[in-house]
Amino acid sequence: MLSLSAAFVVQLGGCSLPFLTSESVEDRFHRLADSYLSGRDVDGSSPRTGPVEERLSIAEDSSGARRAGGFLEAMQSVDTSSLTLDDKIDWMLLNADMRRTVRDLRLRTAERSPGRYLILGSIDWAIGGDRRPTDDTWRSVLTALRRAPIVMKTGRQQLHAPPPLWVRLAVNAAERYCGYLDTTFPAIVAEKAPVQLRDSLTIAASASRDALERFRVYLRDTLVAGHDDAWAVGEEHYNWLLEEYHHLPYTAESMIEEGRRVHRETQQALMDLARRIDPVRSWQELVEDMKRVHPQPGAIIAAYEEESGRAKDLIGRRSMITIPPAETLIFVPTAPALRETYAWGGYGGIVQQNSVMTGRFFVTDIVPGMSTSEIEEKLRTQNTGWITVIALHEGYPGHHLQSVYSRLHPHPVRSRLGSTYFGEGWALFCESWMGREGFFTDRWDSLGWLQMRLWRTARVIIDPSIHTGRMTYDQAVEFFIDEVGLERSAAEAEVNRYTTWPTQAPSYIIGWLEIERLKADMARLLGDRFTEKQFVESLLRTGSLPLALMRRSLLEQPQP
Incomplete structure (x- = not known):
């Protein structure tokens, strides 16, 4: 290659x-x-x-x-x-x-993406969590609530033949936002909003809620959807993104081949680990045991926060990497519109609060209205083995720490633009790095880590396949269930997300492999002067670059 x-x-x-x-x-x-x-x-x-x-x-x-x-x-x-x-x-x-x-x-995103017109996610980000929003924040929330009905009217005027899947996701998200405005939002207003704005917020929320219901019914009953696979971007566009935007020497076809190679290697590593844990049971059987070890309903967010704190503590004790001052990480529930595309949670970026870079880690917990079977499936998905790995991936030293470094970069271009192949590759590199440093303390941590790697290798196969006609949506879901052992709801959430974000899903494995290759080349270049701390800090201080450009920056310029 x-x-x-x-x-x-x-x-x-x-x-x-x-x-x-x-x-x-x-x-x-x-x-x-x-x-x-x-x-x-x-x-x-x-x-x-x-x-x-x-x-x-x-x-x-x-x-x-x-x-x-x-x-x-x-x-x-x-x-x-x-x-x-x-x-x-x-x-x-x-x-x-x-x-x-x-x-x-x-x-033609404006014509094809109903979710584009559901703008209330910004409200959830602004006022969720334990912090108390400022008066200016509440005024911004009021403006968003007042504009939301007009935005949805714009959507009704512009939407034309969107993919049926995207229509269904928007219908479900609108229903969840109605529930949010009925229950969660009034409680937050009563607790945190300035007294002088409460009546206005209540009136605007009621109007937005009515508009949401009308938009939901319009999407469900009136809007004529397009073809089932209309979300697929096609091989030519997919290859263009890989080469011209991500600066990668891959096509969809060669990326699928690379994915299958790493998938086989990871399957073998899982089998080897399973034999060490229990010589008579398969890794799939052990994964079923792991899924039974999970937090109780309502305690999932706290479990992530605890593991994230443990990761940050290990980094400090071992002086693995410098954590800049004036940063923090808060944990909030996943916004309603994201629950069908983020089965576990994710990193929501940084906002500046009182001169502190505040990262937002959103977590998909149990919510009211779930059936008994849905609760059980969500708990099995949010098992402790996966929570340990996701906590470090999204927080310390993963996405949050990388985002802090990006914010501090002196080049405006690099503080504003970034590469998902570096960002996700960095987070996956962190998983291996933290494993070497002793963060994984029991068999479920190690098993969860390798199963998650298998999940990421499957992404390298599935994403280019569904966007180029090599695999259907249903085949992709079954691949995750059969090959990786995901619960069906999690598998569907995964594929839902890939339909909206072509080329992002392979970035975890592909980015990680390139960072490991770059690390080996840096070690050869620097010899006895090479240290892992120096390497990781050089990566983050260089910025979130496509890996081709990261390689040039580090190998062609003098290193300390």
């Missing part, structure tokens, strides 16, 4: 279109980058910023693509051979982001 660095050596070598101006090449590039990231136009002017329903319109999508196209043209006047290596890499990041913005217009 081609090395990641080889594929883009020509582009990094330089684009030599001259731009005759007194402005230096470096200054021109930085000005263009700042304008693009700040939402200004190529000439530096600020575009008109309308209400959220306008920003979600078909016309706005077209305008955004035209804006990105204008920046692409301007970027060609930057002679990249005159830039530093760091600026060349930033040029590549921006160029890929602009090209994707232009290309994504063909996906």
